[in-house]
Amino acid sequence: MSKNTFTLSSPDIAEGHFMAKQHEFDGFGCNxxxxxxxxxxxxAPAETKSFALTVFDPDAPTGSGFWHWIVTDIPVAATCLAKGAGTGSLPPGCRSFTNDYGMKTFGGACPPEGHGMHRYQFTIWALPEEALPAPEGASAAVVGFMLNAMALAKATLTATYARD
Structure with missing residues (x-):
């Protein structure tokens, strides 16, 4: 890996590894x-003016995956989000969009019991604008479309989770 590659890391989750119970949702049958x-x-690329973070489960039995967290307009000076930031303690200026649980905060893993291993894709997006030009109330799909259309770079860390 090049020393200039845009990367995402975590002391709490690891690529391809099972997440701890603390990252499981509290609701929808999960506890x-x-x-x-x-x-x-x-x-991040030198032209970066802000970041966005998404958490997505492509294995959810919905036909369209499941969005767990969507945060945009993260200031360019930020290089991390603290553990537990998903409860709303984000850097000033950030915008959160409604996830598939119907909340604007982090929604942890909660795959259906017996559905097998699910992947949770934590993706940081480097953006060329200070604010994503998405209207308030935009769906996760619209935000995802805009991120894919304008990202300078992205880095993904994929953790897993299952409930027997």
Missing amino acids: GQNISPELHWRN
């Missing part, structure tokens, strides 16, 4: 602590 993991990113 975790719903704590978002600590996340760190580095080597």
